[in-house]
Amino acid sequence: MNLLEKSELIKSNEITASENLEQYIQEIEKKNPNLNVFLETDYDKARETAKNIDSKIKNGEKTGRLAGMVIGVKSNISVEDLHITAASRTLENYIGSYNATVINRIQEEGGIIIGMTNMDEFAAGNSTETSYFGHTQNPAAEGHIPGGSSGGSAAAIAAELCDLSIGSDTGGSIRNPASHCGVLGFKPTYGAVSRQGLLDLAMSMDQIGPFASDTSGIAMMLDTILGFDERECTTIDWNVPDFTKLNPVDVQDSFKGVKLGVVKQFLEVSDDAIVDIIQGGIDKMEEAGAEVVELSFDHLDLCLPTFYLINYVEFFSATRKYDGRKYGYKIEDVSGEEVLRRINIGAYISQKEYNDKYYKKALQARSIIRKEITKLLEGVDAIVGPTVPKLPHKLGASLEPMEVYAYDVLTVIANLAGIPASSIKAGEVNGIPVGLQFQAKPLEDAKILRLMSAFEENNYYFLKI
Numbered sequence: 308m309n310l311l312e313k314s315e316l317i318k319s320n321e322i323t324a325s326e327n328l329e330q331y332i333q334e335i336e337k338k339n340p341n342l343n344v345f346l347e348t349d350y351d352k353a354r355e356t357a358k359n360i361d362s363k364i365k366n367g368e369k370t371g372r373l374a375g376m377v378i379g380v381k382s383n384i385s386v387e388d389l390h391i392t393a394a395s396r397t398l399e400n401y402i403g404s405y406n407a408t409v410i411n412r413i414q415e416e417g418g419i420i421i422g423m424t425n426m427d428e429f430a431a432g433n434s435t436e437t438s439y440f441g442h443t444q445n446p447a448a449e450g451h452i453p454g455g456s457s458g459g460s461a462a463a464i465a466a467e468l469c470d471l472s473i474g475s476d477t478g479g480s481i482r483n484p485a486s487h488c489g490v491l492g493f494k495p496t497y498g499a500v501s502r503q504g505l506l507d508l509a510m511s512m513d514q515i516g517p518f519a520s521d522t523s524g525i526a527m528m529l530d531t532i533l534g535f536d537e538r539e540c541t542t543i544d545w546n547v548p549d550f551t552k553l554n555p556v557d558v559q560d561s562f563k564g565v566k567l568g569v570v571k572q573f574l575e576v577s578d579d580a581i582v583d584i585i586q587g588g589i590d591k592m593e594e595a596g597a598e599v600v601e602l603s604f605d606h607l608d609l610c611l612p613t614f615y616l617i618n619y620v621e622f623f624s625a626t627r628k629y630d631g632r633k634y635g636y637k638i639e640d641v642s643g644e645e646v647l648r649r650i651n652i653g654a655y656i657s658q659k660e661y662n663d664k665y666y667k668k669a670l671q672a673r674s675i676i677r678k679e680i681t682k683l684l685e686g687v688d689a690i691v692g693p694t695v696p697k698l699p700h701k702l703g704a705s706l707e708p709m710e711v712y713a714y715d716v717l718t719v720i721a722n723l724a725g726i727p728a729s730s731i732k733a734g735e736v737n738g739i740p741v742g743l744q745f746q747a748k749p750l751e752d753a754k755i756l757r758l759m760s761a762f763e764e765n766n767y768y769f770l771k772i
């Protein structure tokens with residue numbers, strides 16, 4: 308039974324929303340002490356919401372597309388009355404005073420918010436180890452990081468603690484943990500989802516998106532959260548596709564007529580075991596009718612420096628409000644090492660005299676990267692490759708900042724260019740999940756969903772080596 312079928316059972320009263328919720332509450336109570344996925348839960352409010360939905364369903368009243376689905380939310384997205392800490396001591400006691408646009412939409416569609424998930428402090432990381440509230444275990448690979456920064460939202464799906472979850476992705480923070488935890492994650496086109504109510508990491512790249520255990524769940528959440536928001540000036544006013552209707556695709560010939568690009572440099576920078584899994588997935592798609600062409604991306608070495616320079620400057624500017632006067636503690640007084648590094652370097656680069664030297668150069672490099680990826684995408688339906696070039700490291704391993712940043716080399720391009728991208732499990736290396744990434748042209752989010760759906764339907768999972 309996929310998530311769409313489950314939601315239909317709830318709507319036809321074969322499973323009640325309350326039963327669905329209680330089963331997850333039990334799982335959370337059992338597993339969360341060890342996994343540290345949820346930083347906060349609100350069972351009372353969730354139970355009340357579930358009851359309301361059940362009585363609506365019994366009375367034959369209209370319910371939304373997420374009716375009775377249980378949802379986890381990353382701790383940097385504002386939910387009224389819950390702690391919006393961004394996993395930082397800075398905002399330890401900060402309680403959301405309003406709902407982000409995506410939360411309003413989820414609630415209007417009958418989704419039940421169960422709680423707030425763990426993450427890297429202010430989303431600045433890819434391991435969820437920098438959380439002030441402690442690390443999250445990877446439910447799919449014990450003893451390893453779940454990835455990040457939305458590690459809690461990915462682990463919540465992997466450990467079956469909720470139906471769907473949302474996270475944010477600035478340079479891979481949805482796709483990276485989806486890959487490491489063996490679940491599906493989707494970063495929409497920049498501007499396709501409202502960021503109103505999301506705490507900024509780097510506002511020109513931040514985007515909210517879903518996690519799920521199957522593509523029908525991703526589709527349901529995209530249908531809920533995508534679309535123009537008059538309260539948020541970066542959202543695009545466009546004809547949002549009906550993702551749920553696109554899904555599932557026919558298994559037979561599902562890749563016929565699809566042209567996929569494989570960038571050779573994306574494979575060259577990835578570990579051999581990961582390349583084997585991804586190559587296996589590509590071969591299967593070819594067998595199912597896809598035309599596969601090799602592409603070359605000549606500026607991969609520019610991507611991480613460009614991404615991190617822009618990230619530092621935008622993050623520095625975003626953190627100026629955490630000065631301890633309005634809410635929370637002064638960020639520099641209480642934040643962790645990585646956040647402090649970004650604030651310090653961001654401040655330095657932002658000084659006028661350094662502007663031309665670093666930031667302007669970064670913006671120029673960004674436009675080179677955008678042009679190059681756009682050119683490559685012109686000739687294909689999607690680019691396919693690994694999501695992360697390495698396997699998740701062991702919890703507690705000590706890595707230099709550059710080693711940490713290297714995990715992001717294949718995910719930052721989509722954020723620098725504003726294009727949609729996703730991760731879906733392609734296989735395992737010694738039991739550790741490996742994700743495959745699809746990237747497409749701006750606003751071709753539906754194309755990515757179709758490809759994920761075809762990949763899933765053909766059951767390309769479990770290509771163990």
Ligand code: GLN
Binds near residue numbers: 481508
């Ligand atoms: N790992 C990247 C960073 O540390 C991206 C994080 C994200 O996407 N939020 O900034």
